[in-house]
Amino acid sequence: MTVRLYDSRTQSVVDLVPLVEGEVGIYVCGPTVQSSPHIGHLRSALVYDQWRRWLSYRGYTVTLVRNVTDIDDKILANAASASSDATEEQWWALAYRYELEFTDGYRALGILPPTYEPRATASITQMQEIISRLIENGHAYVADDDSGDVYFDVASWPSYGELTNQRADDMAASADAESRAKRDARDFALWKGHKADEPESSAFPSPWGDGRPGWHIECSAMATRYLGPRFDIHGGGLDLRFPHHENELAQSSAAGLPFANHWVHNGLVNVNGQKMSKSLGNSVFASEFLDEARPLVIRYYLGAAHYRSTLDYHDGALIEAEAALERIEVFLDRAERRLEGTQFAGQGVELVPAEFAEAMDDDLAIPQALAVLHDQVRAGNAALDAEDLGGAAVIQGRVLAMAEVLGINPMAVEWHTAAHDPASVALAALVEKLLEDRDAARKERDFTSADRIRDELAAAGIQIEDTPTGSHWSLD
16 A cells, blocks of 8 residues: 655655654645635645545544644735724734634534644744744845845755746746845745834734744744654645745755655636636635535535646536435435345445545545445445345445545534535425325325326436335435
């Protein structure tokens, strides 16, 4: 068993060889909590939840660190713009309010909580230590205009650009900070001196004057604080490769930190073929998205494509996901009912098939893994149709194992409450009443009425299955 992943730094699929046998440390760039989460944030968090679940299934002890950037230029700006003469929202209050929205979205999709979820403001000391080391090593400098700014000296680090295979001489100016007293337009901020128009609460004391950290130094400090100077995997969205991850790698390496062995990046989300952006007005926010379908359906949809591919959200996408998930649900429900009370009930060993494992080991090839899952569902239904209860039990165990690894097991407790929304409850009550009427008609040998009820339900997309234990229904 060898898990392989695509390393963005080498641009190749490589074997994952953990630094410590049996353990994997993963750092994921989490949200900058400046505004409400959108569908792209959910997808990114889900991708690393899938990695974590698979590595755990493979026997690794996984430490997953996902940070929260709770201080940033945009957080300060958004807090200021949200305030008025009548009301004022502190930057830290705005950050926490949005952090809770992210947490709600993660929880709704069954994304496991990270092992650690540090906030940037809790690691200021560690950031300053790295900055001091960079200055001592000649790779950073304090601006000479008394602003209190500290910049990374890109020209001092010949390897700058290695993550994204760029030459420093071909790069545009860094846009992460005002130029003020930069020596080179490509240099980026490690520490930002406090400005007169910024709240006093956003200024932290430092050897270079009161101020706050630059964005990039935050992740270098938090990753090494919680995983050590060298760790296995650094993950994040494809949009973070440059400049954020490039800058992280440069400053960490220049400070003498080995940093990440592998870099993994998930693809972005388009909407109807267009890049999702505020300027286009096509952002799909998490709260709206989660109202479109059951959370389990949304998890299936967001996790069905290969994690490195671009996911295009379009009209009908969730309907397709609902239909695919429904096939899994119907089989598991049917198998549980038919096997109940027989010698085969609960006898299926919950192990994933070899073909599924091979796909997951191959850079988390979930589309191929899902194909195996649906093939097994079809085989399971055929076994039930043929009254091959032993075979059905074996397949039931495999399907449960695969669905559990992917976090889409509809039989899992966490999804039960989500399925009992008012509309689902109302539909179930109406269908169950019609099934009672149909059963009564059949007992009275009124087959015309019984067939009429069956046909009306079928026309509404409701499939009826008559079994020795009674009639059962599902959405077709």
